Amino acid sequence: MMEGRADTEPEKEPSEDSAEELYENAPCGYLSTSPDGRILKVNQTFLTWTGHSREALLGGKRFWELLTVAGRIFHETHYAPLLQMQGFVQELSLDIVCADGRPLPALINSVQKRDALGRPRFVRTTLFNMTERKRYERELLMARRKAEQLAQSKSALLATLSHEIRNPLNAITAATRLLGMTTLSDKQSKYLRILGSASGNLLALVNDILDWSKIEAGKLSLEQREFSLRELLGDILNGQAARAEEKRLRLQMEIDERVPAGLLGDPVKLGQILTNLVSNALKFTEKGGVTVSVALRSRDGDACDLAFQVRDTGIGIPPDRLAAIFEEYTQANYDIGMKYGGTGLGLSISRKLVALHGSKMVVESEVGRGTCFSFDLRLKAVAEGAAAGTAPSSAASPQALRGLKVLVVEDNEVNTYVLARWFEHWGVSFDAVRNGREAVERLRQGSYELVLMDLHMPVLDGYDALKVIRRLPDERLRQIPIIAISASTRVWEESQVLSAGFTDFIGKPFDEAVLFRKMARCTSREVPEAPAQPPEAAPRAPGAAADALVLAPDFSFTKLRQWGAGDPQASAALARSSAQALEQARLTLTAALKKGAPDEYERAFESITGPLHLLEAHGLAAALRRARALLAGTAPDATRLQAAVFAIDWEVESLVGALVTLASEAAP
Template identity: 50%
Template sequence: MRKGDHSYRMDHKGLIEESAEDLYENAPCGYLSTLPNGLIVKANKTFLKWMGYAAEELLYQKKFQDLLPIGGRMYYETHYAPLLRMQGFVTEINFDLRRKKRQLLPVLVNTTQLKDENSKPILNRTTVFNITDRKGYEKELLRAKKQAEEATRIKAEFLSTVSHEIRTPMNAIISIANLLLETNYTQEQSQYLSTLKASSENLLHLINDILDFSKLESGKVALAEREVDLKELVTSLLHGVRIAAQDKGLALKLAIDKDMPPRVLGDPVKIGQVLTNLLGNAVKFTERGSVSLELELEELTDKEAVISFCVEDTGIGIPKDKLEKVFEEFAQADYDINLRYGGTGLGLSISRKLLALYGSKLTVKSQEGQGSTFCFALRLKLGQAAPALPNDTAAGHEPDVAGVKLLLVEDNAVNVMVVTKYFEKWGVDFDVATNGVAGVAKVMEQDYDLVLMDLHMPEMDGYEATAKIRSLPESKYKQLPIIALSASTEKDFAEEMAGAGINDFISKPFNATELRNKIAHYAYAATKGLPYHTTFTGQQPMPTAHTPLQNPDGPAYDLSTFEELLGENEADLEELVKITIRNFEVFQGKFQAALVSRNLEDYKFSCHKITVTLGLLNAWRLQHAITQGKDLLEEAATTADQKPLDEIAKAIHLEFDVLLAGLNATLLHRWNQTDTPDTP
């Protein structure tokens, strides 16, 4: 206790006592009292110290709302004050108070309103908590959360990329080993080849597990819904493990309920993956006896069926205390089993995560030394038998697509003209929608045999448009074939398309033969009212567009691809050049604006929309500059240096000027006119 400080005194027991006034003035939180209109009539020393005001500067001089920035003042008038009048108190309201020196102080406010005997408000008592430190902690936590999420994303992308890159040469190694095994070789070479094949297959299996696990962890896996013949599916799966079972002298048994529906709607890839994991484990951990797969119909209605799947073996079994451990990532029952049998310990974890997408759970019953039984049940919609569709290309001639009713949803005018020229040659009856909103509207207005859907568009992209079409009440919208058109080169966007309900994919610039074949395939099924075979499963990365050898030091552009596409039709070529000029004038401004505002999303969107046109024009100098701009814009997120962005903006602007000047000169000298852009 300080000498001369009369705020404290000793009681008769020698204990320190503090006055109520001192507790009020020096409390660790701020206290203030205001009239109902917000005028401050009392404030403790703590609050005055935080705000930097003397008492005479604040009391009866300012209202509480005067201390708030404009946004806080609006919230005070529209939410805080009405709520206080209505219920007589407010709690945990977050404000920023403006101090005398204009800095902002983050606070948490609790207010109680005092009323007279007539329930008329007379005074507001407010407690103010300084949450500067808490805000700092929140920022640190948010920063740590973002860093953790970014690390997880980078890890998932790394695993996915590496797995994809390794899988390609591994498939080649296995294929070559199989080919060599069919040639004449010595007994010693046979052992080498068998070892090579077995080791390669084991390595590929490990890579696939890692890839599947990384996709599941990053939430990139979605269920497809396709016609599935379960009998055909499980028979083929058993055939896949038959050789391994025969090598160990194991009997393979299959039992299918006689009342099983012939076809159901489900994801054959995911269901097959789960059963393959279970059957592979059963054979792997069984030295003698048998492995059985049983499908039992538990429930059947006119719309759906509940089917249980059980894989039973007579293998080594699992100790009772390890039954749950086997479902953990990178875990097996014990260390000795890992040494003896190998593997990642991911198979059961992946299977359980895949089944969770169906709302199902993988269960196990086991007794050590006597075998294990793994079971799960799926509720699946009923399908129908699907007759085979004709394959005109196999007969050696192009399929006839004349009369097919088709909707093209595409916002890029150059792309529209290129695609529709093929439609005109083939006799396709087509409509065009320039965005997803218009595309959905046209689908609702007319009946189409199929839809070609660009994925990246303004107002509504292809994913959302497809999802909206699929959600329409009539069943025909669930069956309407929708094929994605995209210049995207990302490897892991297949799951997103499958989730939206897209049936197939064609990369841009497209191959005309591939486009014609796909139109024929899906249109035939649609016109005959038949279920079609969907080649896009959402499981493998989609093929990317073939890109010619790029030379950033070559000419600004050439029209050879345009001329090849349109043949001798000079009028169409002239129109295509005009459309390209108008497009490039728009995109020139968009790229500049995105670089100035550092808007990476807008920049990427423009990159995507212009890529096909640049490829058709062989405009690799401009393409190179735009790619450099994207790289610099991504780096700019971590630096305030604007100079590199300004320099690349000038370079892009110059390349656009050169290209536009050349195209306008072509119009002038080849067709004796200049292009006049449409007035916005």
Template identity: 40%
Template sequence: MYCNHRNKSISGLQTGPFSPERRTGNAFGRPWFDRPGTVRNACKSRSLLFVLLCCCFLQGYASQPTAVRGVLDLRNTDLSKNVVALDGEWRWYWHQLRKPEQPDAGFEFIRFPQLWNAATWQRQPISAQGYATYSLTVLLPAHSVGLALEVPDQYSTYRLFVNGKVFAQDGTPATTLAETQPHWSTQLVELPATGDTLQLLMQLANFHHAKGGTAQAMRLGERTRLAAVLTMDHALDLFLTGCLFMSGLFFLGLFGFSRTDRAILYYGLFCLIYCYRIVGTHPYVLHTILPDLSWQLTVRFEYLSLYLGVAIFVVYTHTLYPQDTNRKISAVMTWLCVGFAGTVLLLPTVLFTKFMNLFLALMVSYIGYAFYVYWLAAKRHRPGARYSQMSTALLMVVFGLIILQYFGVAMPAKAILFIGYLGFFFLQSLVLAYRFAFALSEARHTEKQFLANMSHEIRTPLNAIIGFSNLLDTAALTGQQQEFVRYIHTAGKNLLTIVNDILDIAKIEAGKLPLEIIPFSIQSLSDSIRTMLLPTAVDKDLQLVVDVDPTLPPVLLGDPTRLTQILLNLLSNAIKFTKQGRVSLRIDQRDVSNGFVRVRFVVQDTGIGIDPGVLPYIFERFRQASDSTTRFYGGTGLGLSIVKSLVELQGGWIRVSSVPGEGSCFTLEIPYEIGKGESDQAATKSLASWKSTGQTLRILVVEDNPMNQKLALSVLSRLGHSAQVAENGEQALEWLQRSTFDLILMDIQMPVMDGYTTTRHIRTTLRKKTPIIAMTAHALASEREQCLQAGMNDFLSKPFLPNDLQQLIRKYVPSGPELEVVAEPERIPVADAASFTMEPLLKVVEGDLFLATQLLELFLSQTIEQLQQIRQVMAVNELNVISQVLHSQKASIKMLGLDKASLQLEEIEALIGAKAAPTLIVARVQTYTLTLEAELPRIESVMLSAVQKLPSA
């Protein structure tokens, strides 16, 4: 459908006289929509717009000098501003391949350009096959700028002499068929810089094509101007070729995945075939890039790409709208195209090139018929028919312009042809995209309607089944009957959960799922979720870990019901797919701005994991890791889809990572507005003074770590309380037998007697009801539960903030000191360090630089001894001792903000808990010790710098 200007094939995107100076009249007028009497019919207005735009850019031949009797006088022409076509009367020597030095012989004058079958020699018609010489004298202006000649391809080979020297050649012209080698390309020839006259001599021969002679005029002008135009023409061709090639591959790939709409297949093939029409026809960009290509091969590709392209377009149109297309017309046109393609394969070039005019008539007729088909389809409201109609109208305009150029009526600008073709292919792509989206929308609507209807229909009898099974369970039944009733009740609840999931999906997609904005507490919500899921985890012998960032605002505004649904779904899945190990939920505060906080939830397990091939689709409905997953674990694959939808409805995101056999990690973030009231109160409490104004309490600190002892004693002293330290459970029992205490701070893991055992003795043997607050570095939800079961009152994770300890003291000893609200302590400059800074520690001690330096000094002294102890026991793989030492360091490491070492400690504890190979554990411990040793010099340097800033320094 790109046809060549020479009747080889009308080619689109042709290079004609492309200079603004040759336009006639004003190239731009008022926009059509700004004119009175706008056409009301939509289709007619679109066609009119295309015609007006194109006609505005038609480049007809302006008044310019032409050759007269073999001389072209340009002495009064400014070639720096004008590009001149070398047309008019040239000297012509038929059946002569003359050279510049040969004496003149008989010649005639002939119009240039002109085909031989339209010319005569000595008043006799001549054949399209033969050879001839053309001659022209060009008189240049006195001061000519750097000039060049743009020489287009001719039928079917030429050699150009300028002032007696060969300056351009396309193929090899000769006097016989055997010696002639045709070739087509567009060349730019730089002309001599001296002289005021150009003597042009062109040898031309044709024995291989149905047409012979000159096809287009050469153009003379400023070298840079012509080069820029030709470069732009090539760039437009290459760009359009790339667009078509990628579109073809895309639609072929799309059809390969779906194999439903065959129109996608045919359009993809059409784009790929048409690529050659762009680069393989005038101005022959492909021939310029690959000059050694065989003409016999490329000319066949040129014709085949046209015939087969039209054939596929016919089939594509019929497949697109089969109810609006006449099957017989489509079949006849398709077979005619195939027949023309057969002539290209079977006949010599001089014969099959004769059929082009006939094919052009058929092609133009079918384009008109295709426009009628698309108009009919649009009238009947077929999907995408309007775009098809617009694209075909645009194609008709483009081909109309090319035909005008073919007959020499006007020369359309290359850019207009480029825009026309680009618009045609773009609109056709929109047709397929619209059809695809329309079919998908219809399928989704049908699916949602079906799911909603079926869900409502199932709920009615299901509610009756569950209700009557509950009633039946209260009746007098035998043991076996009660068991059967429980099975019915359990199955009914499971089925109701599935139905509710389906209803949620229908509501989410219909946009009818409302979200509440009410105050709630993340801490309370996570405690409730842990309580609900803990029995299931315990039944499977799994650790259920819930870790909440203490810096989170105590009150948030959002939808706690939907958040509970999200977390229950993720944690239930994690427990279901985990056979051993742990399931954890970590809740952290991320960005805080403009009264909003982004909360990150991380659900991690040590379960079966997810295959990488399934991971990208895990949030799709009815998708699970594999069919065996459904058979073994149950489920429908709806939960994660609902989770993703609920997260996104609240303005958040969710992603997943997984390693098969090692576990999965789901991470999501949701923004919440920070609530007022309790959050303001908490903020006020965080600014409480260290000084007390009420009763002094006696507190027993049961802790084996010297640094933790130091911190606890300092905090309690500043709060106005007296404290006694017991290094293990036995010492604590001894102190309790001798003295009375108002509160006990109890470490969990200690030598001699741990915190659980000590608490049981206090409750059962000593029968004391003194409030006991557990302190541990783990902060696991399972440990919290064990603490409460052992008889403790509450749970405080290490390292703790003074504010957290204050609130627990006030909670369990109401008669304790009241808090005095003062301004926040001034921050003391922190010493710079490559890794360690005092900021985390100062936060723990609320800016008390003196206490911070004491803790650092204690940390340095005990850590050096502990590292030496670790090296000694590593040699004999005493993992129990290693575990005890590392656990004693854990709170201190967190307190100092040594994140890297803290993560390594967690990894080592996980390996020890999983009973990994001792060599692997020892290797991780060695890495940890190296990390810690690298931090010690920095910690000491920061401590010394801080000591110098103390008032007593």
């Protein structure tokens, strides 16, 4: 037994030595101090970190003497009172002064030990060396700053590229429209359609990338303005109607009758969401159709909870790819991307815009049967008749701008030329200058009614020129309407431009119809409502340019002559039969519109698809599609129906007049 005890006793000493060694060489520093702060014990780790000797510290040195000046103040005002009050201090960051004077960042935890009577005996402090952590923090901070600088550089680059790309793109798209108003051969018309399609796709690509950059940079915010949801949806469906008709797809909307006529929200961003969803649905649908529906879930006072859905009968999405379709630059699979094209940004942008409204995009799909995208929004209702629609319900007179005198401030000659062609078309007289300084001088000399001003120009840009103009002594010039024009993404929000003092804003590439409406509105040249009867239409040569922006007939007799095989008598017979068919259909179409009978309207529309194709009557076809979209909605606006009847009458009158002229010229 004695031998056994002798064997066990020597094992205690190594165990005690190991505990002391663990204390001395622990990965953290240890200090024990008296209640008045004198250092009683310290481990080797702390000595190694700081370079102090044990003798120097245990010879009456106090803990607070090892701190920096700022640390001593913090010790007196926070550390010591907290320790006295609660008996412990946790996770305090202080700098320890080393023997060579350098600071050592440390994380400190202290516990006060008391005797049986509750009197303080000593304080045990644990210190963690924060040198590496501070270095990592500095590196992370530097990396964050670099990332922010990179994001700012990317934003600036996109803004510059936007201006450089959209300026020539504006000229391309506008020149394409102008070229389409001239007499063209069949081959030229085909090339023109290809050019228009390619420029439109390029513009969509640029817009998607720029929209994504705005969202990433957090530059988008919601505006609050009054609008009509029915008009917004009608405009979206009208814009997509041509694409649906090309693929022979149904495109319809269903709006709950309880949805208020006027709402308060951001119609631009809501329109972008719905346009992306409808465009995407049409792209991936080969047969059947696309339906946009809005239902009123509940209403609490002015607050309306609306449920939006865009359903299609397209190819569908596999279940394992539903989540991936919302990722940027991603489509359901490689084959779909190759077949249908696109950037893969549309759905991602829509989802983020929905999230900006505080909602969530939901998708349900079945392969081969279709897809449904849905989201809920809470919007406020406004008083009946108070909503300012996204498009004016009254039609602007085709001659509304005739005689208007405009000053164009634009440093790009191509853009000035494009504007000149449109102004010539509308009967607008104008002068052009290349920078803001010249604009101020010209305004002092001339009597202009409106200014179109680019924002980014040499010498004096649009913003500075505006400030000068608004400070001129002439009251008329201080009040003159000025429309800002820009292709740059630096103009993040229309409200930002308007708050600077501009009357209105239009981005490039701009739609000439939008420009026409803005110019008419800014100069108070809008007509309160469309005339009850269309003006007498004079026959015109096929393909000749019209004198009006809206309701301008657009047709060609090239195919009709080809079908006549060069025989004037055959061409005359085809012209007379087409005129008769159009006249008969017009009566049925307008009657169906006035009664609100979509089925009768659809049958009449289908009865003249042949003549529409033969005569390439794009203007009449567009007017018919707009009217059909109105009937598809719930309780269409009477003013818009009246305008649709007027448009159909105008197009048919012009087309029939030209057909009668053609038939009489071919008669023996």
